[in-house]
Amino acid sequence: MTKDELLESFNLKIPVVASPMFIISQTELVKECCKNGIIGTFPALNNRSTEGFEEWLIELQESFKEWEEQTGKKAPPYGVNLIVHKTNPRVNADLEVCVRHKVPIIITSLGAVQELVDEVHSYGGLVFHDVTNLRHACKAIEAGVDGLVLVTAGAGGHAGTRNPIPFIAEIREIWDGLILLGGNISTGQDIATALQMGADIAYMGTRFINTTEAVAEDAYKQMIIDAGTDDIVYTAAVSGVPANFLKQSLTQVGITPEMWNTKNKIDFGKGLSAEAKAWKTIWSAGQGVATIKDILSVKDLIARLKKEFIAALEQQSQHLERYR
Template identity: 45%
Template sequence: MALPDILSRLRLPVVGAPLFIVSTPELVIAQCKAGIVGSFPALNAREKPGEPVMLEAWLAQITEALAKHDRDHPDRPAAPFAVNQIVHRSNARLERDIEICARWKVPIWITSLGARPEVNEAAHACGGIALHDIIDDRFARKAIEKGADGLIAVAAGAGGHAGALSPFALVREIRDWFDGPLLLSGSIATGAGVLAARAMGADLAYIGSPFIATEEADSAPEYKQMIVEGRASDIVTSALFTGISGNYLRPSIVRAGLDPDALPQAGDPMSFAGGSSKAKAWKDIWGAGQGIGAVKAVEPAARMIDRLAAEYAAAKERLLTS
């Protein structure tokens, strides 16, 4: 099945994953201008009581910046952007954020932590598409049954709330029955990795952790440096911090005064009541995926994407000439 038009004209078959706290309009705009889908979690846009709704302001900023880019560069228009909706039952902001995104005609909706038909319907009603992230084939089937247009397979090694399955097994099981848009997440940090994801059966790569170390990311300088200095062995898997198994940077756990080799098995159940997660209490416990060894410096997002594109082309050329 052909990809939806909105995903078929990218410079590089990549979606920048929505990064909790880290993704900002500046990062999204830079990603889209450079030719990949940029995204952010709706819950990143927070305002204090009585202040203007920040999500409205962010969507206006992104929409206007990308429209100006397209006017100035008709020969290389920006890629579309996406907004991530956390559809967990504790997210009290969900209904409000759905209405705002529908009004702004957000082109790509990414849903996480539950499949909700009404969210998919809202995306379709404003002309958008809905992509749902999953960690196994059972959840993938549920997402499509409930109206998602495509899937994001979150495999072992991904940052944040990663799955436990090998990408080879996960993609193969999904492709046995689903021929729609399929994205793959899990330690993809090079252009060769993007090509490998496509060879495996995915349509696009879903890349998050490397963008933590970009100039536009709203991450602490120490966080960015940990990404640059880190390797796969620096990633610790734990359910302590949010109640759901996730991957975190070992040095950040040590800095918080905890022993990464002797963590309790699980923490409090995840909650997004009031628009924020209990993970906020652990804001210094920093998430990342196993692919961070490929990140060598803090740099502008556009430069990182240029390198990914060059690596992707070189990887294809190697295969064609081998």
């Protein structure tokens, strides 16, 4: 399928993926995203076991089927994030479940593996892969992925360091497929900006933490409302690889500014559960917090994003009158 055919097939109200977020994105969020016209996603690891993850897939598919029968509409596809890395012992079992249930979109982070891409393609699924630099993008293209997620500087979670303007331009030189832009996109105006820069879809995380369906404490959501760009700290201290966190949440657990620059992960204990515990109390968010001032239902947020997006596109076209 060409890029345009793909975009058409997604049936989107606005070009947005609510990106997968550890702990935060669970089934209610995904359901509301797709039923309101965007792509909803979640990490397989957000359920504690592969069996529980499979139950979530069944719940989602039943819910979409029922909704489509009731409304006569077609919901956009949903996606599952798999961490393809040796530290994730569940990856093979979770992939098997995805294949069995024909998950429409698989979002991979870390390894772009050709076998995985082939397996997902075999049932008609798509693979989007997270990249933070040109070298990783080349590898992912070689592996046959269907979309590149460009995770740029200032993004929530494990952000990259690239500015989106040159990064998109350099990827566009070698790839005319689907580009999803991740990092700091919080408003409809930002979505229009992403498209203007050459992306096809906005990949939004932090903005969706401040929805009623997101699984995040009220204090986390309030900290996002109160934060500006100065409150986002890029540090490897929590995960061993750099990620963006809310400064106040680092301070709350005693991670002082002297510790931010450490290249080594603070020892929270061993394995996935220790990392999960850390992410429960140390809250990640991107610089896009600067324009997040409320908590909305997913439905209301998407309605507002759409209004802002259309207004921004109209405003862009007004420049034509002056500069053409």
